[in-house]
Amino acid sequence: MRDLELAFRQVWYINKAFVRNPAALFFTLIFPLMFLVIFTVIFGNGHIQVAPGTTVRVATFYVPAIAAFSVINACYTNIAISLSASRDLGALKRIHGSPLPVWAYMFARIAHAVAMAIVLVVVCAAFGALFYGATLPTSTLPAFALTLVVGAAVFSALGVAVTAVIPNADAAPAVVNGTILPLLFISNVFIPLENPSGWIDVVGKIFPVRHFADAMIGSFFQVSGSGLHANDLYVMLAWGIGGLLFGIRTFRWEPRT
């Protein structure tokens, strides 16, 4: 009970440090919204079929697509970079020498990232409703919310896991962007894929980004049924569990020197 309190208290401190760090604030909160505006302005006028029988303006497509990007950015990118920075600083080692349980610290990091992700998704949805009349899904809202939470958890686990291959904080942005940017381009996030050519389809479907984007976009635009893309969620969960196990085995509290 006390430990749970400690975990939430830690979220509060993480947030305090987060809002005072201009770079973290910009890249986590402003960056995705910038992408949303830029992409909709440049590519927004075309049309795309997002579900059988549903064609929308590309500008509208970007609402759930950039919402997915926001989640990936707040969880995978943000966690990997900020954990590496704390590790290099010796802050992780310091915490590890204290009685704060490991799970409470990890929970706090992830809970904060997930909270940021939810805020961003709400902002994206509000943006879409305001400017493109992209109404929030009501019948598929549970599916959309579930997809969001699963995605946030999975990409958080992967963000923790990837720190194992990040040699130091300077290299963190390179490793993180090097792994995620190519996927964002071929996974129906930055560029809408109506009929992806063979290899892009195959490669994209190996990784969790495409499945997450498809599930978010699908549940956002689906007009009937629950909108749940269970198969996509299974693939994501497989990645998440793999990331979690890898992270538990390889996580380092001390600088890798």
Added chain:
Amino acid sequence: MAVDAVEVEDLRKSYGPVEALRGISFKVAEGEVVALLGPNGAGKTTTVEILEGFRRRDGGRVSVLGFDPASGDRGLKDQMGIVLQTTGVDPYLTVAETVDMFRGYYPRRRGRDEVIRLVGLEDKATTRVTRLSGGQKRRLDVAIALAGDPRVLFLDEPTTGFDPGAKRNAWDVIKGLAGLGKTIFLTSHSMDEVQFLADRVVIIAAGKIVAEGTPESLMGRQQADTMIRFRHAGTLPEAVRAQAHVDGDAVELVTKDPTQKLYELTSWAVQNGVTLEGLQVTRPSLEDVYLEITRKAETTGATA
């Protein structure tokens, strides 16, 4: 007899082919201040980080407050304060926030303001860590170590990089903690520090303990070697010349009995109207003792 807060028996640790610790044993009684002294690379940090639970040992037995630190037991972490060799705290939190954050982790706590006052940072309580000087960050480290009102404190080179004033302050803080009955185990390569702070000194070189005792007893060991120095160009009395090392007009004389030797020397000088220029009598400082001991250990250590 007090209970032992720290017990180390035949502790061994290797990094690849390098044996960092080659079977060391020592004890720290509850309430005692013990310093682990040695040159860089002697195994000090390895030892203290094994006691803190950060590193695994390859062999031997270790107990801190009855716990095996390798188990990562929370019961131990609750009662242990740590100052690592490098500061590691979030740069965006203030001093007061940082101390509060760490205080929250411990079942027993010292007051936030009290801890900050103890390390002399009360003017900086609302300053963000990023704007502290190196010495101030180090003091914040000590404040964090005290936040949980620990029974045992591990300090790894707590004053390295301090200016003399800051060093003196830190010493006073540590002395004060010892006065509160804390068990303190610190590493250092500064003799003054150890002489000022420690009840007992364990000297380590090349992964082995080479000497152990109170600072006084360690100096006493080498009392034999009092050095008499002066300059004199002419002849010397027979009793002096036999033992002296003469280099030009510089004369050095090492003696086990400085009272007798000085009497012979000065009475001869007075009788012959000789002035012994630059006459110096030096007892070895702890620094000399330490250098002597570690030098011996490093030259013979490879075969020990």
